[in-house]
Amino acid sequence: MADLADRPLFGETRSRDRISFVIITILTTSFVITTFGSIFFFNHIKVTFICLSLCLVLLLASHLCLAFWYRSGVLEPRFRNMLYFNTAVIILFCICSNIIISERYT
Secondary structure: OHHHHHOOOOOOOOHHHHHHHHHHHHHHHHHHHHHHHHHHHOOOOOHHHHHHHHHHHHHHHHHHHHHHHHHHOOOOHHHHHHHHHHHHHHHHHHHHHHHHHHOOOO
8 A cells, every 4th residue: 555655646756756867867868878989989880780779769769758757747657667768778778789780899
């Protein structure tokens, strides 16, 4: 019963949720920007790497859209866990992409 009482209603957000989503969006955006910039930093300007980074940017755009909808109260509170999962997937995808891009023998 305590879990149901702890849920915010539509349009209401707790300060903890607001702060966590600001941190999540900044962290995820910085990972994607770093991955996109690493193509030019390591001078690996290939079509494959550019397509990989564009996929990351599009994935980030959909993630930011979901986070905005959640914060505005359009989405139900149960989507919060999905946003956390999407954040973890995007960060892992960025780490793998940076490993692939920064390899010396590609």
